[in-house]
Amino acid sequence: MANLFVEENGPQPPKRLKAPVEIHASLRMLMDSHDPLVITFDDRNQRFQSFVVAVNRERNLIALDELIPNDGERFLQNGEAFRIEAFHEGVRIAWECRQNAYFAEIDGARCYWLPVPDEVLYHQRRNAFRASVSQGQPVAVEIAGEKLKAPIKGNLIDISATGCKIRLDGNASDRLQPGQVYERFTARLPFGAITLEVELRHVHFEEKVGVSFAGVRFLQVSGLVQRNIERFVYQLQREARRFEKDELF
Template sequence: MSTPFTESTGEQPPKTLKTAVEVFANLRQLQQSHDPLIISFPERSQHFQSYLVEVNRERGLLALDELVPNDGERFIQNGESFNVEGFHEGVRIAWKCEQKVQIGELEGARCYWSALPTEVIYHQRRNAFRAQLKQGPSIGIELAGSKLNKGIKGQLLDMSATGCKLRFQGNVNNRLQPGQVYEQLALQLPFGSLTTAAELRYLSYQDKLDVTFAGLRFFRLEGLAQRQIERFVFQLQRDARQQD
């Protein structure tokens, strides 16, 4: 059953982009927007975070920033292939790095040089209205779980039927791991509290603001939690339309 804030087109199937122009354009978007990337090695359970710091079409090369946590570098040194996944405005952009990666530097900072991929997966995954919290009191959240010694409190920035964006004060990169499922995401919504599991999809610390932004996808939502989220997002959408 569709909801009032679900787009009629729904989620689009993934596309494989193979032309050099398409590949370069999408990688360039990830670089210019400083979108976080999730790095995963097929034989490893741990995930790592990085960024695209250079995309050079003429040389056919790209550069990835140093992995976080940096112990993932030993897998690169071993010559292991890995998968790269990023999100830009609701679009999943992913590719495989199966060729030898050269560890080097870019403008004095450590990086990993790799050949441009011959194809990337382009997947428009966001099929739900994403509502931003613009007016009114901030909504507090707390993220907790078995992988955290102590819960981390923050604020809710936006929400859709499938996920949300959070803000934490300070740098919490050393406490959270992209790709990890946290069992307790507690939100204090206007009509009651909500707790659900959520998977951390990206993490980005902005040193000028001294805040960390996080994107999460709800994990195995139960019926009541789903209805609470839909109710809240619909309310935000209605308020936004009235303001417009």
């Protein structure tokens, strides 16, 4: 059944974008989609999260949001080189920065201005169909594990054979850590609940709506759980295609 979730184009070889118009378009896409950035400094194991908050094409600069955890700011102040990695709908976008950051503010919030990179790695990697879950028929989820004092509850936004995006109640960004593994992730699918181990890829709190959005990658998936996930993805895919067909006529 796995071949049902392979996109028609499949994974593509990585491209190196060097044209300014392509690089600016990729950075603006990350900003508009509010995709999280994972930042790692040379010779350091810790990972930090940020977001693109501005792209200034005239000055050839981009602005990053404050780093999470914020102790990464001192590495920026020291002028340490770092790498940035982000994912947008299955596309990996990555680049290196060896120039010093310029500290400033946008609308009263601290930010870091950096030169637009000369080269960006653009890699279409996803080979799993990602299906959206209708909010009219919500699928409840729960994250629990030794690192959490209490389970965090929410709903499924979309899901593929390898991971999912979820909406969580309240501000979960101070309780969840990107890169952390949580032993018990439960999703109550229509035909029964599944529980498995997940790695948190990113988390962001939207203050305006009072909810958090997070992405997780499935780990240590048993054969039965994998089949149930694929069954659910296929069901969503089939419903989406039926809806598109109905819209045409």
